[in-house]
Amino acid sequence: MKKKLFALLLAATMAATLFTACKNPAPSTAVPEPKPDAAAKTITLKIFSNLPDRKNGQGLVEQMIIDEYMAANTNVKIEVEALDEEAYKTKFKAYSMDGMPDVVSIWGQPSFLDEVLDAGVLAELNPADYTNYGFIPGSLDGFGKDGKLYGLPRNTDVMAFYYNEKVFKDNGWKVPATYEELLALAPTIKAAGIVPVAMDGGDGWPMAIYLTDLMIRINGNCSDIISKAIASGDFSDPVFEKATQLLVDTVNAGLFQIGYDTQDYGTAMNLFTNGQAAMFYMGSWESSMALNEDITEEIRTNVRAFTMPPLAGGKSAQTDIAAWNGGGYAVSAESEVKDEAIKFLNFMYQPDKLSKYGWENGVGMSAQDQSAYMTGKETELQNVFTSITTGATSVSGTPLNDCGPSAFKTSIESEIQSVSNGTKTVKDFLSTIGAACK
Numbered sequence: 001m002k003k004k005l006f007a008l009l010l011a012a013t014m015a016a017t018l019f020t021a022c023k024n025p026a027p028s029t030a031v032p033e034p035k036p037d038a039a040a041k042t043i044t045l046k047i048f049s050n051l052p053d054r055k056n057g058q059g060l061v062e063q064m065i066i067d068e069y070m071a072a073n074t075n076v077k078i079e080v081e082a083l084d085e086e087a088y089k090t091k092f093k094a095y096s097m098d099g100m101p102d103v104v105s106i107w108g109q110p111s112f113l114d115e116v117l118d119a120g121v122l123a124e125l126n127p128a129d130y131t132n133y134g135f136i137p138g139s140l141d142g143f144g145k146d147g148k149l150y151g152l153p154r155n156t157d158v159m160a161f162y163y164n165e166k167v168f169k170d171n172g173w174k175v176p177a178t179y180e181e182l183l184a185l186a187p188t189i190k191a192a193g194i195v196p197v198a199m200d201g202g203d204g205w206p207m208a209i210y211l212t213d214l215m216i217r218i219n220g221n222c223s224d225i226i227s228k229a230i231a232s233g234d235f236s237d238p239v240f241e242k243a244t245q246l247l248v249d250t251v252n253a254g255l256f257q258i259g260y261d262t263q264d265y266g267t268a269m270n271l272f273t274n275g276q277a278a279m280f281y282m283g284s285w286e287s288s289m290a291l292n293e294d295i296t297e298e299i300r301t302n303v304r305a306f307t308m309p310p311l312a313g314g315k316s317a318q319t320d321i322a323a324w325n326g327g328g329y330a331v332s333a334e335s336e337v338k339d340e341a342i343k344f345l346n347f348m349y350q351p352d353k354l355s356k357y358g359w360e361n362g363v364g365m366s367a368q369d370q371s372a373y374m375t376g377k378e379t380e381l382q383n384v385f386t387s388i389t390t391g392a393t394s395v396s397g398t399p400l401n402d403c404g405p406s407a408f409k410t411s412i413e414s415e416i417q418s419v420s421n422g423t424k425t426v427k428d429f430l431s432t433i434g435a436a437c438k
Helices: 002-018 057-072 085-098 110-119 165-171 179-191 205-219 223-232 238-252 265-273 284-291 338-348 354-360 380-390 406-420 426-435
Strands: 043-049 076-082 103-107 155-164 195-198 277-283 303-306 323-325 327-331
Touching: 043 057, 043 085, 043 338, 057 076, 057 284, 057 338, 057 354, 076 338, 085 103, 085 110, 103 110, 103 338, 110 406, 155 165, 155 205, 155 284, 155 380, 179 195, 195 265, 205 238, 205 277, 205 406, 223 238, 238 406, 238 426, 265 277, 277 284, 284 303, 284 380, 303 380, 327 338, 406 426
Parallel strands: 043 076, 043 103, 195 277
Antiparallel strands: 103 327, 155 277, 155 303, 155 323
16 A cells, blocks of 8 residues: 555656656547536436535635536536535434435545445445546555445645745744754744644544654554554554654644644634744645635745654654545435436546646645646645655555544544643553554
């Protein structure tokens, strides 16, 4: 999996540097767009999405495609229900028992997809339909089971520290070259009346990914260690204790804002986009900040990013990154308009739709080859992530919190606040998440 993910990231971005011919099909070979049928019966498609912001980023791209599909298929009406991620996952569980909307957002990680597939709520897709869609080798692996395909990936996700380059320059701060420098910078930034790093600690999963990032810095690739721990429920390997203690030390160093452990995604992001925080730890899917006109020009044009800095005595470099295939889409197995739902899904993933629009709107890295759409006029933030992935020497694969069953995911994401703020010991934390695997 590690090699496939590395190939995925490298192949997706190498063309950005070389600007050579790409493997995407030319427009003439793309799957034909659906034709409107005035006499066709009216069909209502219900889409359940985890992208509530329909004016920016991935939500904007999703809505653009929906609008195009309805324009091309005048007999189809598409209704969208969009919730933020945590509310989405809660309601998804209810829908899985009471009946799914026709097209739904999914995640290609074991913690989410394994139980969903076991419940039989997703429709099987035909892999042959996507031969010419430019999916990068390995990108579909997490969206299937027993050789069958049940969903399509949207993203290649890379975790990073977003930072305000102008604020750094104005204050004479240097981008930290080591993790020790990052921690040492915290009191200096705080003395300027600014939060060092805005952290979404209330949701749990960003901090669990942060913990994964620290494990990589300590030990290099940890996929085997994580797999064994989840299989046995035994998290006694020293890398878990060292990384968790380092997380505690990070909090004690004042790197995150006061109240980080109860504040959510929106709160953390607003601290950064409003200029109250110098950095923001989040994934490449937020690279659309550079084009978001709801953010003041002085801030959005100065957003840059760097990956987790190396640790003194650690076994990895900054080019060993935390990255994986993220969210995507699937069709309900019980949809009464399943054929139309699959038709819409296939329309969405045509190479000149989701991938192209995503790149044009600065929305992270696609799971499809985007090299045909690189014009040389990309935002600085897009160029940064292109350089990060092109220069990657290894990738992490699925983060720690998503590698096990849902009970494990729930446990680690609800307990990590307590261990990070010192109300639970490192030993008790590791024991608790281990018990959730049994």
